Amino acid sequence: MVSLKISNVILKRGEEGRGAHVTLHGDIQNSSGRDYTAAALRIIMRKSSNVLVNLVFTVYGLPTGRIKHFSKSLVDLDYDRVVRTETQIECQVESAC
Numbered sequence: 001m002v003s004l005k006i007s008n009v010i011l012k013r014g015e016e017g018r019g020a021h022v023t024l025h026g027d028i029q030n031s032s033g034r035d036y037t038a039a040a041l042r043i044i045m046r047k048s049s050n051v052l053v054n055l056v057f058t059v060y061g062l063p064t065g066r067i068k069h070f071s072k073s074l075v076d077l078d079y080d081r082v083v084r085t086e087t088q089i090e091c092q093v094e095s096a097c
Contacts, residue, residue, distance in 0.1 A: 002036075002039075002093055002095070003030070003031050003032035003033075004028055004029065004031075004032065004036070004039055004062065004093045004096060005028070005029045005031065006026055006027070006028050006029075006091045006092070006093065007026065007027050007028075007029065008025070008026050009024065009025070009026035009091050010024075010025050010026070011023070011024055011079070011082065011083055011087070011089070012024075012025055013079045014073060014079065020079045021073060021074060021075040021076070021077060022074040022077040022078075023073050023074065024043060024071065024089070025069070025071045026069070026070055026071075027067050027068065027069055027070070028041070028059055028062065028067070028068050028070060028093075029066070029067045029068075030064050030065065030066055030067075030068075031064075031065065032064060033064055034064055035062065035063045035064050036063075036096045036097060037060065037062075038058050038060045038061075038062070038096065038097060039093055039094075039095070039096040040056050040057070040058055040093070040094040040095045040096070041056065041057060041059060041070070041091060041092070041093060042054075042055070042056050042090075042091070042093075042094050043055055043056075043072065043089070043090070043091055044089075044090040044091075045077075045082070045087055045089050045090075046087070046088045046090075047086070047087050047088075052077065052082065053074060053077065055072075056094055057072050062096070
């Protein structure tokens, strides 16, 4: 069983000069007892019952006993529209190797 814990997931405004897009940030902790080269994370963002984002992306380099920060730019989302009202974020590990 993969023992990777995702925490501190937040939304931030994207970098200046790149529009008002959203960047998702978080941490992933590897307490599995083994090193992983990569982990696939699924992000689902909802507003009410509408799914805004459902994507999988890869985080590389997860040595055992370490916490790694990750970020993912979501350029198709406008920061002001997403953050203005409550947005639910679900983050889970799909697989790791």
